Amino acid sequence: MLTDLNSMNHAKLLSPFASLLLFNLTHGAVYAQKIGDVPLTKQQELKGTMGMPDEMKCLGFIQASMLPMDLYVSGVEEEGLATFVMENSMVYLNGPGLKNAKVGDVFRVVRPEAKIRDRLTQQLIGHYYKELGTVRIEELRPGGATGSVVLGCNLMFKGDLLLPLASKALVKFTGDKSTRMTPYPEGGLATSIVLAKDDAREMAEGTVCFLPVGAREGVKPGDRFTIYRLQPPFDAKDLIVNTAHVRSSIEGMSVGGARTGAVQSSTDYQPTMSGRYSGELIQKLSERQIPHRVLGDLVVLEVGETTSAAKIINSRSEIHIGDIVVRR
Template sequence: MPAGSPASGGGPQRTRNRVGSREVHVMSVRAWSILLAAVVAAGVVVGQEAPPRDLRWQGDHWTAWSPPPPPAGAQVYAIQPGDTLWDLAGRFYGDPYLWPQLWEQNQYILDAHWIYPGDPLVVTGLAEGVTETPEIVAPPLDLGEAAPPAGAEEAEAAEAAEEAVPRIGRSVVSGSSGPVPLGHESDIYCSGFIGAPDEPFAYSIVGSEYDYLTPSLEAGKVSQLDGTFGKAETEKVGLSIGDVAYLDGGRADGLSAGELLTAVQPGRMVRHPRTGAPLGRFYQYVGRVRVLSVQETTAIAEVVMACDMVRVGSRLQLFEPEPVPLRRLTPVRPVNYPAPASEVDAGATIVFARDATHTLGTGHLVFIDRGAEDDVAPGDIYTIYRRARPGFPPIVLGEVGVLSVHRTTALARILSSRYTVYIGDALVPK
């Protein structure tokens, strides 16, 4: 999710990327300065890694962006040190998960992880009941060029020379794109989660209409013979959309007509691919049912969505809608500037994929060993690394975007991959 802003005031602080202790100089700074100027003149924007490196003095503060004058009559908030879009969405909309709405209204911000004190933030559509409103900036922010503080010009000149050094694998993109969804609704609602080995569920499907449509040859006898997938004498094993099921909870258990429940099928135990430690059991989302009517201790429900075979015996939990996170995508980390090996070793790990899949690529869903307890949030982006031999730098493989978060694990989608991704590959926050 959006990260804190860099400090404002004074000259821009930079960190020089290195491989080992040697700087990478492929061509002379002078030659690449000329080439970079030609690229910029052609209207092409060079993709930036976070944090942006081309800070400029705008009005009375440093910023990496070019904020336009706010529309006449708009409510405008001046970003303060320590602000994040996440916190501001919670402040003005009453829900921090609405930060993409705030971002969409201020498209001059090219990377939501980096907002700068002094930049204007247009805020519209305040949530009902929110008492605090953004102050209208008056007089309007002066976004013109002003004299930067002493030493700033020298700092920018040095930075421009350093930035001219080429980076292998660095993307060149034309313009900027708006926020895009990191996946699809089915990625979230038809995936699952890693939970406790004996995860408790409030309800379960205990039968269906099909269990009683086959007549018994012996009067008064009700068959209890179970097969691999359910009752041996049932007419239909896997329930699908429109089928009627019976639940083991009713009015006394808090169920009411119209409620939506997610059908869950317990799966196999998951172990950490690097340590072998048990992480929990995988629980697959197989569909969704709507309660049609309730009795005192039972209920009748209809299958309204099926991702897989909904079975008699499937566990049920209350359905909780989850929006697909939005993110404005930026270029993948350059392959010749990987994170330090120590940071990769301490990072997250891809620990599981459905259907015992071990070789993965763009579009695959994976589970990582970080969750809400580690401050992971939907929309976070991680760079995928392959750990190399001792003494060699990690290999940049691609990126994943987090879709859904649970207590100790999270569901993510591989957004890009240069090579095959494997269970056990490492992740570092972008």
């Protein structure tokens, strides 16, 4: 993944690291409390759900083109003292989109983060937008509006955009997950992971990631993809057994403070792994065909025209940008 992140300069009164840490700690605790407060019958109803309602509002998305600034955050209640807002904060809004808004309307807040390109072709896939939460309009006035942050997925800054809040259906998956022996499905829709949420470099179970396929390719919410990693080509260095190196390391050993001296090999014959046999073996191994490594599975949560957001539902190892996914 290649990103252009030059537009992320925000003046901050407090340390950005301390502020973000505080937000993540409090948001995680609140989210855990919300899950714990769900009645048992509701928990059973949500069994197999891949994303809780609030989580679905925080996925992010890849958009083919930049969104217009029809409605945006223009200020905070404590101007001059604070530069960001979080849940329950008050914000000021501006933009031509206010002419179609009314008190009580809820909008999702997003921020353009980066241009996403194909790792191999360098072709532009789209613009990654981070979803930051939701804002409800509390008051409309000439030239602007006042809103309150209803849901905070991340810190919000001046200039962040507001989009109409669209309902997202909950996605469930109760099928079987892949195993280490799951074969690569020939003929299935195949692509690769192009981005992880928040630009994470290592992914595992629970991570949200993005795929460069969408409704145009017939992808639907709930589709399950198995994640594979292509095995690297055979490396002839894997066969190296350097007897001289092994012997020299033994010669350097000392026993009771005294050097052991030279230690000769226990055999005097010429190793088979040399000459013609070695060349033939390397040729055979270079032509090998071995299965792709099975890393886990992901389930599609939200689908756009050309891209999708998905959640990894199990992982046997760390998952990287560029790993192959195939629909089952």
